[in-house]
Amino acid sequence: MRNLKYAILGLVNREPMTGYDIKKAFEDRALTSFWHAEHSQIYPELKKLVEEGMLEYDTDIRGEKMEKKLYTITPAGRDEFLNWLRDDVPIERTYKDIFRLRTYYSDSLLDREFEKLLQSQKKQHKEKHEYLAAVKEKVFNNTPPEKGTPELGDFMVLDGAILREDAYIAWLDKCIEIYK
């Protein structure tokens, strides 16, 4: 499906970037909630995208010797990206989740043991939720940016991540209630 390919094309389509910038973007709060890749996956993919004519780069010499490659999207790359973006896709059958897998088997634990695990998960999801809500307030003042700007994309996925955390916490609370 080459999802990483399109994730990268989309980023470089927003603005020219180095591999390092892409790595940083994947660590960013909004993106990190629904996509991620290590640099060891990014650099080979960039090389491939250049070979395929989707991206090109200029080598930038910083200081004495330090080289960095600034990637730009080509017209072919932009076409390919837009065609991908327009696709109407089926929803994913499975959203893999290790804690749900553990919950599925929780009858093999003592009630107290499992309740502790539930509480630990809740604590972590609450922290994530608070963090995301703080970003929404500070960066966006809780208000959606203008249509047609990349910032609106950032806002929507951030909002989605917050709703996802809400639902996760509500689910954990239901499980805790059962086990109490």
Add this chain to the structure above:
Amino acid sequence: MRNLKYAILGLVNREPMTGYDIKKAFEDRALTSFWHAEHSQIYPELKKLVEEGMLEYDTDIRGEKMEKKLYTITPAGRDEFLNWLRDDVPIERTYKDIFRLRTYYSDSLLDREFEKLLQSQKKQHKEKHEYLAAVKEKVFNNTPPEKGTPELGDFMVLDGAILREDAYIAWLDKCIEIYK
């Protein structure tokens, strides 16, 4: 992390199973919402688990020639599984989601184009939601089973899947509102 290993150990711990049964279990309504594997991944993993002493099997001859292997968990396998189950794990940093990736880049589409994609996703998530809610009613009468039964695990993850769909639909509605 060997998650498939523990997914399989957990299933066989519930009751002896063939590889085919495990495949079917992964297609089951509850499990399929948070875990999945193809038979091409299951059979080699079963072989490995036997080599590691976690599982053993009896070959059952059905009819003329047809062989099936009924796997049973060993005491070592059960120990390993329970130790894994007791682990307190960090929440996943990323829940990969291709539609959220597309949403992140939606400013590159026309409003009408993207709204159509949002509506298509909503339709699919609503169908999934209705299906899950129907299972919850028919199988569990909307009531949690007794503690200490595998059925409670089934119920909790099913409930979690429903809440997840609720949140997804709520998020899509927010996005649709913005784009309308």
Add this chain to the structure above:
DNA sequence: GAGTACATGTAATTAGTTACATGATTGA
């Protein structure tokens, strides 16, 4: 006799993670 479900495997490829490997630049 045809179709579906049962039943098990391997091969080839793609995706993703962890570890190995190197070096420059910037600011305290």
Add this chain to the structure above:
DNA sequence: TCAATCATGTAACTAATTACATGTACTC
């Protein structure tokens, strides 16, 4: 001068998907 960050790559391994490959049993 030390630490953090910038910057790029490869190697080895694990995880997962798609395709190839085969045959049985049951029901209509």
